[in-house]
Amino acid sequence: MQEGAVLELRGISKFFPGVKALQNVDFTLRAGEVHALMGENGAGKSTLIKCLTGVYPKDEGEIYMAGHDKPVTIRSPQDAQNIGISTVYQEITLCPNLTVAENMYIGRTKGNLTRWKRMNKGAGKILKDLGIPAAPGQQLSSCSIAVQQMVAIARAVDMDCKVLILDEPTSSLDESEVAKLFKLMRDLKARGVGIIFVTHFLDQVYEISDRITVLRDGQLVGEYVIEDMPRVQLVSKMLGKELGDISDIKKASDKAADMTSVPVLEAEQLASAAGIKPFDFSIHKGEVNGFTGLLGSGRSECVRAIFGADRVSGGTVKVNGKSVKIRKPLDAMKQGIGYLPEDRKLDGIIGDLSVRDNIILALQVMKGFFRPFSRAQAEAFADEYIKKLEIKTASSDTPINSLSGGNQQKCIVARWLLTDPVYLILDEPTRGIDVGTKTEIQKLVLELAGEGKSVTFISSETDEMLNTCSRLIVMRDRKVVGELKGEDLNQDMIMSTIAGGEAQ
Amino acid sequence: MTTETKTPVKKKSRSVGEVLKNMTRHQLFIPVAALVLLVLFNLIADPSFFAVSLKENSLGNPVLSGNIISVLDNASELVLLAIGMTLVTASSGGQDISVGAAMAIAGSVIIRLVCGGRVSVDTMQTSLILAVLAGIGVSMLFGAFNGVLVAYLKIQPMVATLILFTAGRSIAAWINNNQLPIVNDQVFKYAGTFIPGIPIPTPVFITILVILAFWLALKFTNLGLYTQSVGINANASRLNGLDPKMIKLLTYVILGACVAVAGFIRVSRSGSINYSRIAENIEMDAILAVALGGNALGGGKFNIYGSILGAYVIQFLTTTLFKYNVPSTALPAYKAVVIILLVVLSAPVVREKMSHIKKSSKRAKEVA
Ligand SMILES: Nc1ncnc2c1ncn2[C@@H]1O[C@H](COP(=O)(O)OP(=O)(O)OP(=O)(O)O)[C@@H](O)[C@H]1O
Numbered sequence: 001m002q003e004g005a006v007l008e009l010r011g012i013s014k015f016f017p018g019v020k021a022l023q024n025v026d027f028t029l030r031a032g033e034v035h036a037l038m039g040e041n042g043a044g045k046s047t048l049i050k051c052l053t054g055v056y057p058k059d060e061g062e063i064y065m066a067g068h069d070k071p072v073t074i075r076s077p078q079d080a081q082n083i084g085i086s087t088v089y090q091e092i093t094l095c096p097n098l099t100v101a102e103n104m105y106i107g108r109t110k111g112n113l114t115r116w117k118r119m120n121k122g123a124g125k126i127l128k129d130l131g132i133p134a135a136p137g138q139q140l141s142s143c144s145i146a147v148q149q150m151v152a153i154a155r156a157v158d159m160d161c162k163v164l165i166l167d168e169p170t171s172s173l174d175e176s177e178v179a180k181l182f183k184l185m186r187d188l189k190a191r192g193v194g195i196i197f198v199t200h201f202l203d204q205v206y207e208i209s210d211r212i213t214v215l216r217d218g219q220l221v222g223e224y225v226i227e228d229m230p231r232v233q234l235v236s237k238m239l240g241k242e243l244g245d246i247s248d249i250k251k252a253s254d255k256a257a258d259m260t261s262v263p264v265l266e267a268e269q270l271a272s273a274a275g276i277k278p279f280d281f282s283i284h285k286g287e288v289n290g291f292t293g294l295l296g297s298g299r300s301e302c303v304r305a306i307f308g309a310d311r312v313s314g315g316t317v318k319v320n321g322k323s324v325k326i327r328k329p330l331d332a333m334k335q336g337i338g339y340l341p342e343d344r345k346l347d348g349i350i351g352d353l354s355v356r357d358n359i360i361l362a363l364q365v366m367k368g369f370f371r372p373f374s375r376a377q378a379e380a381f382a383d384e385y386i387k388k389l390e391i392k393t394a395s396s397d398t399p400i401n402s403l404s405g406g407n408q409q410k411c412i413v414a415r416w417l418l419t420d421p422v423y424l425i426l427d428e429p430t431r432g433i434d435v436g437t438k439t440e441i442q443k444l445v446l447e448l449a450g451e452g453k454s455v456t457f458i459s460s461e462t463d464e465m466l467n468t469c470s471r472l473i474v475m476r477d478r479k480v481v482g483e484l485k486g487e488d489l490n491q492d493m494i495m496s497t498i499a500g501g502e503a504q
Numbered sequence: 505m506t507t508e509t510k511t512p513v514k515k516k517s518r519s520v521g522e523v524l525k526n527m528t529r530h531q532l533f534i535p536v537a538a539l540v541l542l543v544l545f546n547l548i549a550d551p552s553f554f555a556v557s558l559k560e561n562s563l564g565n566p567v568l569s570g571n572i573i574s575v576l577d578n579a580s581e582l583v584l585l586a587i588g589m590t591l592v593t594a595s596s597g598g599q600d601i602s603v604g605a606a607m608a609i610a611g612s613v614i615i616r617l618v619c620g621g622r623v624s625v626d627t628m629q630t631s632l633i634l635a636v637l638a639g640i641g642v643s644m645l646f647g648a649f650n651g652v653l654v655a656y657l658k659i660q661p662m663v664a665t666l667i668l669f670t671a672g673r674s675i676a677a678w679i680n681n682n683q684l685p686i687v688n689d690q691v692f693k694y695a696g697t698f699i700p701g702i703p704i705p706t707p708v709f710i711t712i713l714v715i716l717a718f719w720l721a722l723k724f725t726n727l728g729l730y731t732q733s734v735g736i737n738a739n740a741s742r743l744n745g746l747d748p749k750m751i752k753l754l755t756y757v758i759l760g761a762c763v764a765v766a767g768f769i770r771v772s773r774s775g776s777i778n779y780s781r782i783a784e785n786i787e788m789d790a791i792l793a794v795a796l797g798g799n800a801l802g803g804g805k806f807n808i809y810g811s812i813l814g815a816y817v818i819q820f821l822t823t824t825l826f827k828y829n830v831p832s833t834a835l836p837a838y839k840a841v842v843i844i845l846l847v848v849l850s851a852p853v854v855r856e857k858m859s860h861i862k863k864s865s866k867r868a869k870e871v872a
Pocket residue numbers: 016017019020021039040041042043044045046047048090392393394401402403404405406407432434
């Protein structure tokens with residue numbers, strides 16, 4: 001093993017039916033470093049981590065750990081944990097109907113009876129140290145995704161580990177939570193823990209990492225020290241080409257929206273069972289607007305109310321000036337509205353079904369129970385979008401489960417594009433999506449607007465919103481507190497409106 | 505994004521081992537293998553097991569008889585239940601344990617109408633079609649009752665259907681005022697025995713018809729897609745415009761219809777009904793058929809043909825055991841052993857392990 005390394009992977013390969021997920025990949029982690037593992041969707045990052053931690057058996061290769069003179073065998077995540085590798089997987093793998101404390105201690109009590117009191121106390125302390133707003137006795141499913149993500153991290157961190165692996169831990173966290181996580185990572189680093197960090201956020205990579213390993217199409221591209229690797233170069237290493245530019249499309253679409261016409265959708269005093277204050281909302285033909293605000297400020301709840309995803313408890317909705325009742329998602333779909341939900345795993349994918357079925361689902365439901373698409377038609381639809389969005393999958397028959405996170409997300413985007421909506425709501429469409437595709441999706445949104453479609457776009461990343469939206473609705477404490485457009489559309493103004501300085 | 509997305513590598517030439525591996529991975533591997541084993545066992549132990557002969561039955565009609573015919577005939581009720589149970593399992597992730605009791609109810613309704621309240625009739629008092637339709641209707645209502653408990657009140661399927669499981673046979677008895685009517689009209693028995701001039705048992709035809717109906721339904725409606733979606737992820741299904749509660753309810757109602765047809769066949773076999781014994785324990789066999797067919801009892805993806813095959817395998821096993829004079833009291837124990845084996849073998853965890861062992865032994869050989 002190399003000097004100072006805590007972990008070395010040599011020649012790791014992993015094949016799935018029809019996919020070479022990893023081919024002869026080397027990876028070295030040194031003590032006390034944060035090592036970013038980067039690559040586009042489906043590059044094999046999660047697979048590498050799963051092979052390392054025994055979730056999947058690896059087909060080839062060896063794993064060396066400091067303190068072991070022979071290659072170690074890791075057959076299960078439990079083995080990995082026992083030799084000092086803690087992992088937070090990309091998809092949250094906690095039990096929603098257990099409490100927060102139970103989730104943090106489950107499977108770790110080593111045979112003795114669970115001591116509830118001590119467990120709750122221990123959990124309470126960690127939660128407090130990490131500033132996680134959850135009570136130990138609270139049921140996990142009652143926490144937001146962000147909090148669940150933090151609990152998953154807390155669970156991993158609590159163990160005395162030599163290696164900590166974080167697979168896209170920040171995808172559903174807001175800035176202050178990311179800051180907390182980074183502080184924690186720095187503490188661990190100072191204690192000599194080696195950290196593998198997977199993310200698609202370049203800013204975060206440059207803020208915290210010491211070294212970067214890039215994968216592309218299951219192969220190792222290289223290992224770099226962060227100082228020697230400027231952003232642009234990193235991106236082209238990941239993509240294998242230069243990143244596209246979206247600034248020029250934006251201007252064209254700005255003109256396209258006609259703000260004087262009858263709105264495509266207009267809601268007055270809309271309220272839902274999810275507990276948002278009644279709000280007004282409208283969107284015009286060819287317009288892209290967005291909801292912004294901190295996590296939990298109610299932006300997702302607003303669009304859910306528009307789509308009828310939560311029980312609507314009041315207010316009126318007009319589509320093209322005509323009063324309509326949207327009580328359930330199907331009502332909205334019939335009005336030509338599409339909705340990509342925030343939580344991909346819980347609300348988006350139908351796990352065991354094929355990519356094809358997942359893509360055609362919404363359109364099929366609209367077409368009706370007695371009119372199924374023929375197999376050939378369904379295949380044609382699926383193949384069209386697999387190609388268009390460059391979804392990496394062995395075939396359209398592959399269960400969507402076995403796609404990488406980002407590619408699953410693309411399938412859900414495809415599902416709604418296929419319905420050819422008049423008005424498309426995208427709640428965090430770029431979550432877990434690589435830099436290249438992020439730009440593609442923003443481009444797509446602007447293209448849709450150019451075709452006269454309307455889009456509501458929600459993203460935790462403010463620049464994405466600024467790139468795409470011509471109007472931003474700002475939320476705080478489940479209430480609309482302002483609207484920004486034109487000159488006011490900039491980072492500072494958004495921040496100050498979110499924080500409490502009134503706009504207008 | 506790379507422009508040249510890699511096309512997956514398809515291996516053209518396949519080794520025998522690979523073909524074998526793919527076969528064992530197939531969902532229907534276990535029931536097919538079980539069937540093959542049963543056939544082989546019988547072939548070796550006593551090839552006369554498969555003898556089929558034309559005999560005259562008590563009415564003087566020439567009919568086919570033999571163990572194979574008896575398997576096909578007697579499996580009918582189980583096959584029908586397994587079909588409905590598969591849908592219920594897929595959509596609600598649980599099983600209906602009241603199917604046996606519900607068969608008693610459906611049978612009782614049919615007998616009641618056919619007898620018109622009398623204890624014994626020589627000619628039917630209501631048209632048979634009407635009576636059967638009424639039986640199906642009532643059974644669908646009870647299915648809806650179960651469905652509402654499961655889908656709308658969110659009660660665990662096993663618990664929800666426990667109500668009808670417990671009360672069903674009393675309800676069946678109550679429908680006929682606790683009497684045990686007997687139908688002597690031969691026409692009534694056509695469905696459960698033979699139609700004059702046709703040497704194949706009628707239940708076989710009914711089963712084929714029902715299977716055909718489901719084949720068509722799965723092909724020409726979205727029944728399959730919807731039930732699987734709802735079973736896998738009800739939340740996401742709802743956001744795609746489906747009504748998960750309604751779809752769960754629908755599957756219970758469909759099961760109700762299957763139950764009624766099975767109940768009809770069962771009472772038609774003898775022209776009478778025994779409320780406490782009719783279709784006793786059949787719910788367990790129906791659930792096992794679903795599991796044997798490689799379907800996850802936790803719901804989601806299903807293969808209805810797997811369940812059908814599973815049902816035939818169970819009946820084949822029962823008939824084989826009968827043939828070797830296993831006393832009927834000991835039958836369940838024998839069956840249990842075989843079925844545990846099959847179910848354990850078909851569990852994904854075990855299959856994963858098996859393929860792993862195969863792989864590493866292969867690698868060991870390569871190294872050596
Ligand atoms: N269980 C599986 N079965 C089949 N193929 C799989 C399985 N898991 C992953 N793959 C395939 O392996 C490849 C690598 O996937 P992986 O999840 O490692 O990507 P990733 O780099 O983590 O991407 P992302 O950034 O989207 O999370 C993908 O093409 C994926 O389809």
